[in-house]
Amino acid sequence: MNEPIVSVRGLSHRYSVQWAVRDINFELTKNGIYGLLGANGAGKSTIMNVMCGVIKQSHGDIVIKGINLGEHPEKAKRNIGFLPQQPPLQNDLTVEEFLIHSANIRLMESKKVKAAVSEVMSKCGISHFNKRLIRNLSGGYQQRVGIAQAIIHKPDFVVLDEPTNGLDPNQILEVRGLIKEIAEERTVVLSTHILQEVQALCDHIWMINEGSMIFSGSLAEFDNYIVPNTLVVSLVASPTVEELLAIPGIEGVEELGGIRYRLRFTDAQDVIERLVETSVARNWRLIEVALEKNSLETVFAELSKKKLK
């Protein structure tokens, strides 16, 4: 197996008495977009700040491309690009001046700075604003500058804390497009509290609740993690609610109007078989059976109540 780009081992952090993050573990070996999903205050920014060496964790290790961040911060940080929740922009500088400043902070070789600034402005679609003061850019373009400063030194690992927060719908689409491009050649971890964001962008999801990781998997796994427990049926003969409730395994019936019903059950396979048998025996004329898929919102609400085993 390849050397992991990032390993997070037993990461815990507390600011004062309360633990903000408890025992987070993961390893990333492939490029792509990894989404850290959680409600406000779940612990996302804490994890990101620790992974980027902005705050020092109470316990655990962060290893970036084989380099322990706690032991060799300067060396490890050469491989990390970070866009914090509050982008570190300097409003009185032009885009170009600010990116030169960012390259210098990253200790880039001075002869490489000019080309790197030009390349990153082109990549982020901000070349035409090179001489504009950052304060005079729209929110979407400011965010592009924030992303540009995060990748100017060509890190393999890029961390973006709520990168589309506060942007309008068009800006969100543009910034998401840019993130996808960046992830083609890098490992990107982003945080969000918006389910649609992970759906639109991420190859892998972690869900954080009250500082603990409660889910880790693909979007499809996330969506299917909670097995559906309702189905919708159409019965031409319109049986009564009591008749349907009499079928073993059906725990609730909701009339949807006309000949349609929503049935809540415990075991899908058994219930469907019994329903078909009963329908044939009583001539109910079953013409539709559809399992209802959980919406991501439902999964989110359910997972928030669970803890990862």
Ligand SMILES: Nc1ncnc2c1ncn2[C@@H]1O[C@H](COP(=O)(O)OP(=O)(O)OP(=O)(O)O)[C@@H](O)[C@H]1O
């Ligand atoms: N500097 C700090 N001092 C004390 N407590 C803090 C500090 N920063 C965060 N916390 C607390 O740690 C917990 C996790 O916060 P964190 O900012 O990591 O969550 P988050 O998921 O990023 O939320 P948000 O999306 O609102 O930023 C919260 O209870 C928060 O109040």
